[in-house]
Amino acid sequence: MNVINSAISQNIHITTFKTPDYTEFFFSAQPLKNDTPSSALNRLAGAARERGAQMLALNVFGGLDSGANCGELLRESFGDPMFPVTWIKERSGTATRIAGIQAWGITGIQALPLIFEGKVLGVYFDAQNMRYCRLGGIIPPDTGATHGEQAAQVFQRMDTVLRMCDMHFGQVMRTWFFNHDLLDWYGAFNAARDAFFHQQKVYRDIVPASTGIEGGNPAGAALVADALAVMPRSRDVSVDMVPSPLQCAALDYGSSFSRATEIRAPGMRRLYISGTASVSPDGETQFEGDVAAQIKRT
Secondary structure, eight states, X not given: OOEEEEEEETTEEEEEEEOSSOEEEEEEEOOOTTOOHHHHHHHXXXXXXXXXOEEEEEEEEEOTTTTTTHHHHHHHHHSSOOSOEEEEEOSSSOTTSEEEEEEEEEESSOOEEEEETTEEEEEEEEETTEEEEEEEEEOOSOTXXXXXXXXXXXXXXXXXXXXXXXXXXGGEEEXXXXXXXXXXXXXXXXXXXXXXXXXXXXGGSOOOEEEEEEOBOTTOOSEEEEEEEEEEOSTTOEEEEEOOTTSOOGGGGTOOOBSEEEEEETTEEEEEEOOOOOBOTTSOBOOTTOHHHHHHHO
């Protein structure tokens, strides 16, 4: 029997998914009033240690100067992290503060790191007749290239790292993109994604659910990306795209993501919902300035 519980401890929201074989933990931490980046990370690391959780991924959201010494801060809290870390910088709020932290951990199963060119860019593990691979902190190797070229490099790097654990990009079901000055080059990003998807024949299978929002990174790259891939290992496990009942498919207006994707396995259904704008069934943007109506539409 699978059980889901939720609790809040020290301003950390912790959702627990427990199966007979393993337990997953989803952490979402908000800073306390006097938190520093160090104390916020230490608090989350302590919560994971209390539960004996092996970290699978960490996402940190902070001000423009919050990631200046991110490597030192991470080692102080986690030792040498053997999991992918994505540090996103934003203009709002205090430059040196952390706005929030999200993390994924697990017990009962050993996850293995994927180390590419000396950096941990992913982890993978096998559970419930499927293989999971979580990638994070994927940046382009050439941060001096054009933004569109950097996006193409990121997609290629994702596929390269996935193949280190006998997977490939066609098995990616969810992506997250944090693009610096997003609106200035969103067209070039979409062109790079479309070209890669055609090359990898993604449109024949599962088009991932996705989030694409603005955010900087300590490396100064045009973008940083995360992904989740799933490889079923039996016929009773499936991964499918899920349409929105109130919106047209994003593919209908030329954007290469699905509204949601879902894993189905015995005793489990897990839905990954895309970030999306308030778009009508005919593909038009709706309810500009009306947040409540936008939420209802999406």
